[in-house]
Amino acid sequence: MLLLSVAALFLIPLLWMISSSLKPDYAIFAVPPQLIPNPPRWANYPEAMTFVPFGRYTLNTLLISAVSIVGNLISCTVIAYAFARLRAPGRDALFLVLLATMMLPYPVTMVPLYVLFNALGWINTFLPLTVPTFFGSALYIFLLRQFFLTLPTDLEDAARIDGANTARIIWHVILPLSRPALATVAIFTFQATWNDFLAPLIYLQNPQNYTVTLGLQFFRTSYTTSWAYLMAASLITMLPVVLVFLLAQRLFIEGIALTGLKG
């Protein structure tokens, strides 16, 4: 049915990636293309993974991701709630500012930011990549704010009448209702830090601290590309994100408690 055919379409490039990852470089671009490599070059995988120390890079990236997820979840929830539910002068203007901050292209704030982090002594640490998440990330604040706005206010109003303050409301009312949105934020943060390239490029100097995306760059030099290794490494480094997504899916399936309100 429709689901199957669309899924098939989505799968085809992926299958080609897998197929290429098992061929020697010169066979990848053979005409006509061979889907099933014969014989499959399994050695590509261990060779790609040791081309540069991917194990270490993976650990580094996992660390950065974990801290970023925590930072985002904590800060963005509170800030988004404020934008969604609390009235204050200047709130709407500030929201526009929030949106605006997502718009400046990175290459340009790159140099001033680097100078700032350099002055703080944070270069070559993970701090420039993680600390800013504790100050909120515009994208996820926006996402959560939109989500919170869809929640009916009944539960919160009831809680307020019972004397709860903002913190309790967030903790007891909002959070349980927001599982899908929070899961989304977690998944996206994970994916964003996993695939982030520009920031690690300039902030991490010692190769021991490199992340996975920096590792993938090593397969391309100015004049040649190690295609098979690139495919193999990309597929493997993709697995953690997929895993996270699979696991977090259960939170989607369980749905949210909203519907229980009417009963």
Add this chain to the structure above:
Amino acid sequence: MARLSATRREALTFYLCISPWLVGLLLFVLGPMVVSLGISFTRWDLLTPPRFVGIRNYERMLNDPLFWQSLKVTALYTLLYVPTELVGGLALALLMNQRVPGIAVFRTIFYLPSVISGVAFVVVWMWIFHPEAGLLNLALAQVGITGPRWLTDPRTALSALWLMSLWGLGRTAVIYLAGLKGVPKELHEAAVIDGATSWQAFRHITIPLLTPTIFFNLILSLIATFQTFTSAFVATNGGPLDATLFYVLYLYRQAFERFSMGYASALAWVLFVIILSLTLLVVRSADRWVYYEGARR
């Protein structure tokens, strides 16, 4: 001490809650932004100190054919991409929302491509678009059509990049999915019981309730397409004949390949103003078509 009024207290709580964001804003955003604005009034090659030149960079922009070309390319791409992403993403999300055994696997299949690292993603598609040996033209040949030269033809290069980007729809779809989960099924079912067709129920109940999500995806889309970089950088490097010279690619080139950081900063600020204006338009219009069930106070 006089007791604060409820409104005052609420305002204070608001500012308290967003205080981390405000601090981060000043340190990590506004500060560098102001500096980059300053840089836009200079000539700077990053190797020697900047030199003040006033508004020369902005004047240069007006007479720079590549500036206009890059605006055109980016605008065209936005017109192509944003509608298809919004609609396609929703369609995909509906597919992903079915209660079918193994739906988790399907969801993963759809989401997977958007997770593949930039370079690998583009490289896979460069091969699919290969004029002689690529999957796309080979498939077209089966049906008797001679496919165009895609990435090496100035007329089709941009469309090729657009097609490529659709493989990443999964990400948008996941956001829609979260939004769809917030639409109570009972409402839909009630409407159907009352005699509405599935499509009518969808159109008049689900979609309005989805408008906050649509709004979110729209803004995100706008911001993202205007900042397209990796696909053009890797697949075509702005060519052929500047047919895919995206704005941020041009900016990057000026900053790091042409040693013109001042000009690049000016370009960045112009881009910023453009996106800001567009977003303002969308936000203003939002009042008319975005429906928040938990009403905005």
Add this chain to the structure above:
Amino acid sequence: MHRSLGRVMSFTVLFATLAGLLAACGGAASTPPPVERTVVVEATVIVERTVEVPRDVVVTPTAAPQAEGAKIVLRVGTGDSGEGLTPHLKIIEQFEQANPDIQVQLEPVGSGDYYARILTQIAAGDPPDILQIGDDAVPQFVQKGAFADLGPFISGSSYPLDTGIYLPGVLDPGQWDGKQYLLPKDFSPLAVYYNKKLFDQYKLPYPTEAWTWEEFLATAQALTKDTDGDGKTDVWGVQLPGPWTSGFEYWVAAAGGRLISEDGSTFEGYLDSPETATAVQFYSDLYNEYKVAPPPADLNAFGGGNSEFESGKAAMRLFGRWPQAGLKENPNVDLGVVGPPAGVERANVLFWGGFGISALSENQEAAWRFLSYYVGAQGAEVWKDWALPTVASVAEASGQANDPIEGVWIGELDHLAPRAYVSTPYWGATADPALRRVLEQVIIDPATDVPAALKAAVQEAQQALEDQQ
């Protein structure tokens, strides 16, 4: 049910926070267990400094007294990647053994983003001590004072370097204004790879040295075949590198032309000269008129997406030495190499990477000690297994100078024409994009009026040149 799930979630969040905090504190500062040889204690002191760099800095090396037990840490930036890092690491290991007071930290970045990184670092006043850059970046970087003049080191008394050890021409790209700023790391001229299998199959003699454009064309035509009669070419004569401007300079030089005046002030009369037009026309004809070259598969990476030669579907390929290792192992190809054909004269162009000492470095003495080792005779011993050695004696001793394949590359060094960027630091921002556009156009559209296109390019380049002043 919500409550228990909520509790699970809250515990997870709490746990993750603690784990994250612990990890964040520990992760950045702890010394990781050595996995690769590149592990080094990273305690570089970053000194605040302004970015102001005096242009005419002459560094007088002094014997810097070392504090007891303090090791100097040298940071080395390179654009090499993956397996290409192995020779770096080997040399570093050997050097550190011989010089226990210095530790070397290699900071590699793959592919084209290397420049974005080092430029950012230089702008913030914090670049590595030793930097690798490519040939066409030399004028820009050197002119803006990013590199220290190596002259005093070379002729200095403590660690002098005899520059006579190098092969002809490999020192030149590292020079500017008569001074030496960078030393060569590796180099490659252009050559024509050919697949003996296809030549044997169609009973054609292999190309010989000093062959001409006419012979080249005839060979290519004889090897362009439609083997299954479907109207589409199955075997191509030669795979060309598309609109790759730097490689194209060979064609211009071989036609007897130049792309820019020697003093770098004008393109008029050079970029649009009859010789240049001849070269462009011939190149275009190879694609569109004689159809001996397969159309570019993608216009990035100078036709790097083309793979006909690798798949055994093209008899020849014009390119540099970079893919040679892979080609030698390729079962579709029985590899032979010959110099590019001569047009009006025999010519070639050199591609080059080199290392220099950052003018902002605080350890220039130590950096020089390492640099002279890295790219001097000792380093060349290691490099020779990975690339062509830059040192003549190493090339001789290893037999590469007489090898039927490697000898060709080395031999081409005798026919080098100066690259265009040598005449002006603004080549990359002015004529290079204009020329590229011309090449793209003539490849895509055979009906292009070449002289007119070149004239337009000259105007564009000249205008851009004035903008730079």
